[in-house]
Amino acid sequence: MEFQGRTWKFGADVDTDAIIPARYLNTTDPSELAAHCMEDADPDFPQKVKAGDIIVADKNFGCGSSREHAPICIKAAGVSCVIAKSFARIFYRNSFNIGLPILESPEAVDGIEEGDEVKVDVDAGVIYNLTKGTSFRSTAIPPFMQELIDAGGLINFVRRRLKG
Amino acid sequence: MAMTITEKILAAHAGKDSVSPGELINCKLDVVLGNDITAPVAIKEFEKIGVPDVFDKEKVVLVPDHFTPNKDIKSAEQAKVLRTFAKKQGLTNYFEVGKMGIEHCLLPEQGIVAPGDAIIGADSHTCTYGALGAFSTGVGSTDMAAAMASGEVWFKVPESIKFVYNGEELNEWVGGKDLILHTIGDIGVDGALYQAMEFTGPAIRNLSMDGRFTMANMAIEAGGKNGIIAPDQTTIDYVESRVKRPYKVYNSDEDAKYTKVIEYDVADIEPQVAFPHLPENTRPVSEAGRVEIDQAVIGSCTNGRIEDLRLAAKVLKGHKVHSDVRLIIFPGTQTIYKQAMNEGLFDIFVDAGAAISTPTCGPCLGGHMGILAKGERAIATTNRNFVGRMGHPESEVYLSNPAVAAASAILGRIAGPEEVE
Secondary structure, three states: OEEEEEEEEEOOOOEHHHHOOHHHOOOOOHHHHHOOOOOOOOOOHHHHOOOOOEEEEOOOEOEOOOOOHHHHHHHHOOOOEEEEOOEOHHHHHHHHHHOOOEEEOHHHHHOOOOOOEEEEEOOOOEEEEOOOOEEEEOOOOOHHHHHHHHOOOHHHHHHHHHHO | OOOOHHHHHHHHHOOOOOOOOOOEEEEEOOEEEEEOOOHHHHHHHHHHHOOOOOOOOOOEEEEOOOOOOOOOHHHHHHHHHHHHHHHHHOOOOEOOOOOOOOHHHHHHHOOOOOOOOEEEEOOHHHHHHHHHOOEEEEOOHHHHHHHHHHOEEEEEOOOEEEEEEEOOOOOOOOOHHHHHHHHHHHHOOOOOOOOEEEEEOHHHHOOOHHHHHHHHHHHHHHOOOEEEOOOOHHHHHHHHOOOOOOOOOOOOOOOOOOOEEEEEEHHHOOOEEEOOOOOOOEEEHHHOOOOEOOEEEEEHHHHOOHHHHHHHHHHHOOOOOOOOOEEEEEOOOHHHHHHHHHOOHHHHHHHHOOEEOOOOOHHHHOOOOOOEOOOOEEEEOOOOOOOOOOEOOOOEEEEOOHHHHHHHHHHOEOOOHHHOO
8 A cells, every 4th residue: 555645744733623623513524524624724725735645743633522524524635644743542543444544653754844745655664755865664554454444444344344 | 460440341341351551352332422423424334334223222322412402404414313313223312402411411410321331432522431430432433333333342452540639638719620631731632642541549539520520521631542530439429329220340459550650739739721722731820811801611511510500600609790701601411400590500690691501512612602703712611722612713712610710701801719809
C-alpha cells in the first residue's frame, strides 16, 4: 500500500470540533461533511485540498469528541492519509474502522514543510519527503489493519470475513 | 497476578484470569450506547452487516439528546432514524423527549450502568460511568455498529495512572470539577493518552457521587481511555435503589502496576478556570484577571446534576444576573429537573433572571439553545473550550464549576463566589 501527495501542515491538539464543527453534524452525508473539513482550523482548506493530499500534524491529532464524522470528512475530502506525532485514541480507532490510513512519526512531522511532496510506503513503514530527498520511519501498519483499510473499513472487513 | 481495577474488569469480560497492559482482548459488553449524532451512522453501518437483530434489546441504549428537541429539519430526520430503529428492534432503553435526559446523567440515574460493567458508548464522555467502578469508554459509530450486532468489542488493555488526592476536606467552593481541571492543567490534554486514570485518596472517598461523575466525565479531556473510581459505600448507596440486576465490585490490588503515581494535596487546590482554547489552560479563579462575559451556561453531562444546581442556587439566591449577561441553566434529566423545581431552585433561578432549559446537550457543543456570536465570551460548566465549540470560531469559552459560573453571571465577569456580597 502506497500513497503520494502534497502536504498540509497543522499544529498540536487539533480537535474534532476544528476538523468538523458540531454545527454541521445534523447530516451524516460524507460529501456534505467534506465541504467543511478542517474549517475551524483553516477556513480555506475544503477549497484548497486535492485528492491524494496528505495531512501532517503535531501531537494529539483528533482529540475531543468521538464523532466518526471527523475521519469520514477527511477521507471524503480526498485526503489519502494523515501523519502525526500522535493521535487521540478514539480518532485513531475510528480512522482504521472507516478505512482512513494514519501513521505516527514524530521525525517525519518535524522533517516535512507544508507543500512538500511526500510518498508513504505503508508496508515498509517508511515516509519519503520527495521535495527534500529525506526519509523517515513510521510504525508499520500490521497486515490485518491494512486489510481493514483495504476493505474500506471495519464493517466491510467483518462482512468479508463472515463470507469466508 | 496483581491487577488494577481496570485490568480486573477487562479480564472478567474477556473470559480470562488476568490481563496485562498492551494485550489485545475481545471483550463482552454490558451496555452499548449511542445518541442522535452518532447512532444514525452506526445504524446505517449495522444494517450493512446483515444480522436482523441487535445482540440484546436491553443492553443497546439510544438517547436522542444532542440536537433535541429537534433544532431543525435535518436533526429531526436524525432523531427519527433512532426512533424508527428503537421501535423496530423493540429496545427497552430508548428515551424520547419528555423522558430523555443528557445520556451521561441519565444512564446512572436509571440504573442502566452498574459497578463492574464493561461499557462502550458512541460518545466520548461515556467515560463518566467509571465513577461507579465500571470500565467505560467512548468509541465511534462503527465500533458501536459492530458491538450492536455482536455484543463485543476489541480493546488494547490500557496502562494505568494512579492519581492520589490527599487531604480530607476540599477548600470552600471546590468540587470534583476543580480537582479534574487542576489535574488536566497539570498533565495536559494528552497527559493520559491511551491510559486508564484511576482516581484515589481520602478526598475522593469524601466526594459525593455527583462530584465523582464530574471527574470521570473529563478523563477524555486528558486523552484517557477511561477514568475510574473503586466503589465504596457512597457508590453502593447510589446504585442500591437503582440497579435491578447483579453487579460486581472490583478493587485494585495493593501491588498493582501503574506507569505513574501522581499525588495532589487538595488544600492547594482552589476553584479553577480553564481559559480558551484547551481544557489544560487552567488557573485558579483568583488569578483569572478581568474577563468580561456575555453568557454563562450551567449544566451538561459534566455539571448538570442536582448538587450542581443546588450550588448554583446557593450563589444566585437573592441576586440578579448582570444586565450584560445571559444565564442559561439546563438540568441533566427530567428527574433532576423536577427535583430542582420541587426544592425551589427554579424560583431562585427565574427571580435572578436565568433561563431554564429542558435537558439537552444543546449549547455545550454549539448545537442550539445558546450559541455564541463572533467575539462573544461564555463561562460554562461544560467540558470543552475548543475553538468554535459553543458557536462562532471567534467566540471564547471558559470552563469552571457551577458556583464560579453563577458568581460570574451576577458580576458580569469571571469571579469566585466569595466576591458576591
